Amino acid sequence: MDPTRRNELIKVYRDGLLNDTVSFWTRHGVDREHGGFLTSLNRDGTVIDTDKGVWQQGRCTWLFAELHNNVEPREEWLQLAIHGATFLDQHCFDPSDGRMWFQVTQEGQPIRKRRYAFSECFAAIAYGELALATGETHYRERAIQTFERFVDHNLSSEEAASKFTGTRRTRGMGFPMITIATAQELRQSIGLEDANDWIDRSIATIREFHLKPDIECVMETVAIDGQILDHFDGRTLNPGHAIEGAWFLLWEGHLRKDASLIQTGCQMLDWMWHRGWDRKHGGILYFVDVHGLPVQEYWHDMKFWWPQNETILATLLAHLLTGDDKYADWHRQAHQWAHSHFPDALHGEWFGYLHRDGSLSSELKGNLWKGPFHLPRMQYMAWRWLEKDFA
Amino acid sequence: MDPTRRNELIKVYRDGLLNDTVSFWTRHGVDREHGGFLTSLNRDGTVIDTDKGVWQQGRCTWLFAELHNNVEPREEWLQLAIHGATFLDQHCFDPSDGRMWFQVTQEGQPIRKRRYAFSECFAAIAYGELALATGETHYRERAIQTFERFVDHNLSSEEAASKFTGTRRTRGMGFPMITIATAQELRQSIGLEDANDWIDRSIATIREFHLKPDIECVMETVAIDGQILDHFDGRTLNPGHAIEGAWFLLWEGHLRKDASLIQTGCQMLDWMWHRGWDRKHGGILYFVDVHGLPVQEYWHDMKFWWPQNETILATLLAHLLTGDDKYADWHRQAHQWAHSHFPDALHGEWFGYLHRDGSLSSELKGNLWKGPFHLPRMQYMAWRWLEKDFA
Numbered sequence: 176m177d178p179t180r181r182n183e184l185i186k187v188y189r190d191g192l193l194n195d196t197v198s199f200w201t202r203h204g205v206d207r208e209h210g211g212f213l214t215s216l217n218r219d220g221t222v223i224d225t226d227k228g229v230w231q232q233g234r235c236t237w238l239f240a241e242l243h244n245n246v247e248p249r250e251e252w253l254q255l256a257i258h259g260a261t262f263l264d265q266h267c268f269d270p271s272d273g274r275m276w277f278q279v280t281q282e283g284q285p286i287r288k289r290r291y292a293f294s295e296c297f298a299a300i301a302y303g304e305l306a307l308a309t310g311e312t313h314y315r316e317r318a319i320q321t322f323e324r325f326v327d328h329n330l331s332s333e334e335a336a337s338k339f340t341g342t343r344r345t346r347g348m349g350f351p352m353i354t355i356a357t358a359q360e361l362r363q364s365i366g367l368e369d370a371n372d373w374i375d376r377s378i379a380t381i382r383e384f385h386l387k388p389d390i391e392c393v394m395e396t397v398a399i400d401g402q403i404l405d406h407f408d409g410r411t412l413n414p415g416h417a418i419e420g421a422w423f424l425l426w427e428g429h430l431r432k433d434a435s436l437i438q439t440g441c442q443m444l445d446w447m448w449h450r451g452w453d454r455k456h457g458g459i460l461y462f463v464d465v466h467g468l469p470v471q472e473y474w475h476d477m478k479f480w481w482p483q484n485e486t487i488l489a490t491l492l493a494h495l496l497t498g499d500d501k502y503a504d505w506h507r508q509a510h511q512w513a514h515s516h517f518p519d520a521l522h523g524e525w526f527g528y529l530h531r532d533g534s535l536s537s538e539l540k541g542n543l544w545k546g547p548f549h550l551p552r553m554q555y556m557a558w559r560w561l562e563k564d565f566a
Numbered sequence: 567m568d569p570t571r572r573n574e575l576i577k578v579y580r581d582g583l584l585n586d587t588v589s590f591w592t593r594h595g596v597d598r599e600h601g602g603f604l605t606s607l608n609r610d611g612t613v614i615d616t617d618k619g620v621w622q623q624g625r626c627t628w629l630f631a632e633l634h635n636n637v638e639p640r641e642e643w644l645q646l647a648i649h650g651a652t653f654l655d656q657h658c659f660d661p662s663d664g665r666m667w668f669q670v671t672q673e674g675q676p677i678r679k680r681r682y683a684f685s686e687c688f689a690a691i692a693y694g695e696l697a698l699a700t701g702e703t704h705y706r707e708r709a710i711q712t713f714e715r716f717v718d719h720n721l722s723s724e725e726a727a728s729k730f731t732g733t734r735r736t737r738g739m740g741f742p743m744i745t746i747a748t749a750q751e752l753r754q755s756i757g758l759e760d761a762n763d764w765i766d767r768s769i770a771t772i773r774e775f776h777l778k779p780d781i782e783c784v785m786e787t788v789a790i791d792g793q794i795l796d797h798f799d800g801r802t803l804n805p806g807h808a809i810e811g812a813w814f815l816l817w818e819g820h821l822r823k824d825a826s827l828i829q830t831g832c833q834m835l836d837w838m839w840h841r842g843w844d845r846k847h848g849g850i851l852y853f854v855d856v857h858g859l860p861v862q863e864y865w866h867d868m869k870f871w872w873p874q875n876e877t878i879l880a881t882l883l884a885h886l887l888t889g890d891d892k893y894a895d896w897h898r899q900a901h902q903w904a905h906s907h908f909p910d911a912l913h914g915e916w917f918g919y920l921h922r923d924g925s926l927s928s929e930l931k932g933n934l935w936k937g938p939f940h941l942p943r944m945q946y947m948a949w950r951w952l953e954k955d956f957a
Contacts, residue, residue, distance in 0.1 A: 215798065223859050224797045284733045342675045406615045407606070407933070468614050469930040473919060474864035476927060528864060530921065536867060539860040542798070 176494070176503065176561075185561050187514070192554035197242065199524040199540070200547040204235065205255065209281050211262030212236075214546035218538040219522045225281035228543035229267045233297030235259050237360075238547050240304030241555070244364075253308055260305050260314065263298055273324065278543060293349075295325035296357045303364035315365050322361060326354060326373070344399040345408070348385050351377035352420045359427065374427060381420065382439065391446045392465055393417035407471040414451020415459045415482020418444055422489040425496060429564070437496055444489050448505055451482070456532050457512040459486050476531040481549035483513035488553050495565040525550055567885070567894065567952075576952050578905070583945035588633065590915040590931070591938040595626065596646065600672050602653030603627075605937035609929040610913045616672035619934035620658045624688030626650050628751075629938050631695030632946070635755075644699055651696050651705065654689050664715060669934060684740075686716035687748045694755035706756050713752060717745060717764070735790040736799070739776050742768035743811040750818065765818060772811065773830065782837045783856055784808035798862040805842020806850045806873020809835055813880040816887055820955070828887050835880050839896060842873070847923050848903040850877050867922040872940035874904035879944050886956040916941055 203220030204212045206227075212235040215224035236259030243252040266283025267275050275294035278287040302318035305311070329350045354377040362370035384401035385394050395413045398404050421443035428436030451459045459482040462475040486509040494502035516533045517525040519540075527545040528537040539545065594611030595603045597618075603626040606615035627650030634643040657674025658666050666685035669678040693709035696702070720741045745768040753761035775792035776785050786804045789795050812834035819827030842850045850873040853866040877900040885893035907924045908916040910931070918936040919928040930936065 217860060224862075226797055280733060285731050286733050287731065340676050340678065342671060342677050406617055469608060469928045471615075471930070471933050473868060473927070477864060536864070537860045539862070542862050 181561055184510075185558055187510075188554045188558040188561070191518075192551055192558065193246075195518075195523050196525075196547060196551045196554060197238075199522075200235070201251075201255070204541070204547065205258065206262075206281065209262075209283065210265070211259060211283070212546070213281070214541040215543065216540040218519060218526075218540060220540065223539075224542070226286060226543070227262075227279050227281060227283075228546070229263075229276050229279065229294040230297050231541075231543065231546035231548075232259055232263050232267060233294065233299075233301045234546055234548040236263065236301035237297065237304055238551055240301060240308050243308050244304055245559070246555070248308075256301070256305055256308065260301060260317075263301065264317070267294065267298070274328065275321070275324075291349075292325050292328035293353065295321045295328070296353050299325060299357055300360040300364070303361045303367075307364040318361060318365055319367070322357060322367065325357065329354075343404070343406075345396050345404065346380075346384060346399055346401075347396050348381065348393070348413075348416065348420060351380040351385075352416070352423060355420075355423045355427065359423070359430075378424065378427070378436070378439075381424075386439070386443070388442075390465070392450065393420070393443050393447055394465070403465070410465045410468065411470055411472065412447070412450060412463050412465055413461070414447040414463060415461070415479070415485050417447040418451070418459070418482070418489045419485035421447070422485065422492050425489065425492045429492075429496060440489075441493050441497065441499075441502075444493055444502075448486070448490075451486075452505075452508075453478075453531065457508065458516070458529075458533065459483055459509070460531070477536060478516070478529040478531065478533065480513075480517050480525050480527045480545065483509060483517065484549040484553035487513060488556055491557055492560060495560055572952055575901075576949055578901075579945045579949040579952070582909075583942055583949065584637075586909075586914050587916075587938060587942045587945060588629075590913075591626065592642075592646070595932070595938065596649065597653075597672065600653075600674065601656070602650060602674070603937070604672070605932040606934065607931040609910060609917075609931060611931065614930075615933070617677060617934070618653075618670050618672065618674075619937070620654075620667050620670065620685040621688050622932075622934065622937035622939075623650055623654050623658060624685065624690075624692045625937055625939040627654065627692035628688065628695055629942055631692060631699050634699050635695055636950070637946070639699075647692070647696050647699065651692060651708075654692065655708070658685065658689070665719065666712070666715075682740075683716050683719035684744065686712045686719070687744050690716060690748055691751040691755070694752045694758075698755040709752060709756055710758070713748060713758070716748065720745075734795070734797075736787050736795065737771075737775060737790055737792075738787050739772065739784070739804075739807060739811060742771040742776075743807070743814060746811075746814045746818065750814070750821075769815065769818070769827070769830075772815075777830070777834065779833075781856070783841065784811070784834050784838055785856070794856070801856045801859065802861055802863065803838070803841060803854050803856055804852070805838040805854060806852070806870070806876050808838040809842070809850070809873070809880045810876035812838070813876065813883050816880065816883045820883075820887060831880075832884050832888065832890075832893075835884055835893075839877070839881075842877075843896075843899075844869075844922065848899065849907070849920075849924065850874055850900070851922070868927060869907070869920040869922065869924065871904075871908050871916050871918045871936065874900060874908065875940040875944035878904060879947055882948055883951060886951055 203216055204214055206213050211227050211232050213222045214231040217223045236256050239252045240256035266279055276285045277289040279285050299318050299322040302314045306314035306318055355374050358370040358373040361367035384397050396408055421440045424436050425440035450463055453460050458478040461477050461479055462470045462472050464470050490502050490506035490509055494506055519526055524540050527539055530536050594607055595605055597604050602618050602623050604613045605622040608614045627647050630643045631647035657670055667676045668680040670676050690709050690713040693705045697705035697709055746765050749761040749764040752758035775788050787799055812831045815827050816831035841854055844851050849869040852868050852870055853861045853863050855861050881893050881897035881900055885897055910917055915931050918930055921927050
């Protein structure tokens with residue numbers, strides 16, 4: 176990559192991370208009174224819902240600990256991570272079954288649990304970074320415990336596996352994908368012993384059941400045996416999600432110097448860029464149908480922030496790994512479209528929800544799903560790749 | 567109403583019902599092989615998902631029996647209603663607890679049950695009309711039984727009442743509203759004994775907990791004691807739904823000659839027209855926030871077909887009952903906007919899902935939620951009001 180372009184990009188990602196994203200959430204998202212983080216914020220950072228998403232408690236905690244461990248050991252960041260972990264410890268576990276809640280009140284009273292268990296994986300990476308930051312065994316134990324609960328629940332609970340009855344058993348990409356990312360994080364933070372096994376198993380699952388070379392597609396949801404289900408749910412593709420999975424594999428391929436993993440990651444990216452990039456308006460569409468039929472989800476053609484974040488990362492990493500100009504071009508398009516539509520010049524951070532044509536659908540800066548995760552992770556990873564890993 | 571306008575409208579509604587809507591579904595939606603109805607149809611009527619929604623099995627059955635009982639006793643319509651009821655009888659009940667499924671395969675194997683019980687109320691009105699059409703006690707008994715299960719489940723099941731834990735118990739408008747409409751139907755079809763009691767109780771519930779004169783608003787979801795919950799779910803209004811409730815009350819007021827009910831219905835319509843009508847692009851918005859804050863649901867500003875159908879009915883009925891020109895004007899706007907954006911000139915019926923600006927979001931003609939219900943009910947009710955009840 177041309178050094179001028181590289182330096183420009185480093186500046187956009189680094190300054191975006193430190194001066195905009197992190198600063199927005201540090202100013203507006205920390206609940207100094209009740210602990211934990213408030214992520215349901217209006218455009219200017221005003222709290223518009225005091226409920227706390229447990230995913231976001233884990234993700235915020237992870238982010239601050241990650242920044243402390245990798246960017247610089249700022250005491251503020253460490254204290255914010257401890258602040259988050261304390262709330263997780265005190266309020267986010269259901270003592271009756273050890274599972275984590277999905278949503279709690281500002282004070283930490285339980286509101287909702289979900290049939291799946293993703294709160295656990297975000298808590299795991301948060302505890303893992305804190306173990307690394309502090310050396311405390313408590314955090315290390317919690318990291319291992321929440322990771323085990325995450326995989327156990329997803330593997331053993333019939334309920335977690337599918338919202339359907341036994342008539343149509345399905346498997347989703349979410350579990351193996353998040354297992355890869357979580358195990359990658361825990362390998363790096365606490366040296367999780369079986370991390371490589373989990374990553375291998377998850378990659379094998381994705382390759383066996385979700386990749387369809389004959390139609391050049393990554394299927395989000397398939398039958399338990401990998402067959403394509405010719406129903407709305409089975410045909411619905413989530414290109415941004417598959418592209419996120421692509422860079423998890425590319426990164427693993429880089430760390431292991433495994434050309435075959437890099438090839439698979441590029442394949443996933445190629446297929447889903449072609450299916451998900453909106454040639455009319457730009458940006459990655461939320462859902463598309465594998466056969467081009469109408470999708471059932473109402474927001475199928477909207478532009479959410481996170482698929483754009485993940486596409487920026489995947490295209491950048493593919494280019495850095497292969498040198499292929501095609502990926503540099505895609506990265507330029509994805510980076511350019513996202514940066515010209517999502518950032519809020521007035522109050523900072525990014526909007527989350529645009530219409531297909533790029534116009535604003537909602538002024539929300541956060542809710543139970545949008546918090547400081549995809550955007551700052553993109554800014555941090557892209558910066559470190561450009562400045563360190565692929566310098 | 568000016569007789570020319572009245573005759574124009576009668577023609578639009580009657581011809582729309584008989585020559586377009588009913589004909590579309592009779593041609594494309596009847597599963598001659600496995601029984602029941604297929605409602606997941608593409609623009610041209612092609613089946614794109616063979617799964618069957620149980621709501622739609624009940625609604626289709628109701629529609630054909632209703633047409634047979636009220637429009638003309640066509641044998642085809644009676645046979646289609648019996649065809650639907652047979653599928654309901656054979657495949658839509660879970661023998662383990664007597665509750666109805668939400669979704670079954672084309673052959674009738676169960677796929678999904680929901681925590682709430684709305685399949686039951688649509689089955690009840692279907693069985694009721696068939697009891698009236700055939701005089702068979704089986705249908706009458708089924709109508710009473712499914713209605714009782716509908717109210718019992720919604721009143722007694724903690725799970726049905728709320729997706730939340732006991733920390734924040736909520737109540738929604740859906741249950742009392744649908745109870746009114748279901749009891750109105752069953753009173754007329756099978757002379758359901760306690761229909762008036764259920765209607766009175768439901769209206770009292772809506773008045774006590776959901777109507778907020780101080781802020782001129784119908785709240786969709788409130789705390790169990792009626793307090794406004796200052797969270798996303800509590801602030802989110804569903805104007806089209808509240809307006810649907812408004813005409814249920816207006817109609818009851820008409821049948822009982824109860825001025826107070828008509829006043830309440832008009833009030834609900836007035837409040838929610840002002841909050842839900844999109845002054846920028848026209849049409850009723852899907853969700854709005856009671857304080858004008860961002861809504862969490864992604865499709866908040868889309869235009870769905872059914873809120874427009876219900877608004878056409880409510881404004882028309884309010885005008886016919888009160889003579890108020892304001893309602894004639896609102897009816898003209900709602901009728902005009904809907905009829906210039908939703909009908910598919912090429913393949914018939916209405917599209918279901920438009921963007922805020924009226925552009926097409928999805929070409930779907932039906933799915934598990936959209937079938938022949940809101941549109942033909944609007945066409946039938948508006949036609950009969952103009953030609954018979956308020957001639």
